[in-house]
Amino acid sequence: MAITVDVMSTSSPGHTSAAPTGGIAAEGTVTDRLVEANRRYASVFADPGMDARPVLRVAVVACMDARLDLHAALGLQLGDCHTIRNAGGVVTDDVIRSLTISQRALGTRSVALIHHTGCGLESLTEEFRHDLEMEVGQRPAWAVESFRDVDQDVRQSMQRVRTSPFLLHTDDVRGFVFDVQTGLLREIDPA
């Protein structure tokens, strides 16, 4: 049995992804659409002349959820921040790797963690790994990092950042839950 999970089950219906918009040819794959959109982007793009260090010296760790537009939601401009995203916005070893490089090589000082309501990880369990093993004959090395309580999950993530021995700056680490229906952030008390 193939394992698929409907992570959108708790949310409102989305747009029709197949509908061509913005003058993009109806033929072709979705990636073809992206490449075409990039041609238009580049046609008006001006080199901002920045180096790689984020202007606001902040790294944002967030869920990959498609409803979370980090730059719009946080008033961020090009060059302002590092954005590190994965399923759940979980602080994995690889997120610590990125944060370590962000702080030690590229000068960031603050970390903002953003999880959200209606996350797909709330509908999964660690059984997902077992089911995968049954299907493909190999157990993944990674944890699913599913959770039941989003507030507690944010606290867990803050704790992982604050206790990392690799990071230089762990004083300004704050965690939030983004409400996908109102667009508002709710800050989570680390205690």
Ligand SMILES: [Zn+2]
């Ligand atoms: Zn999510």
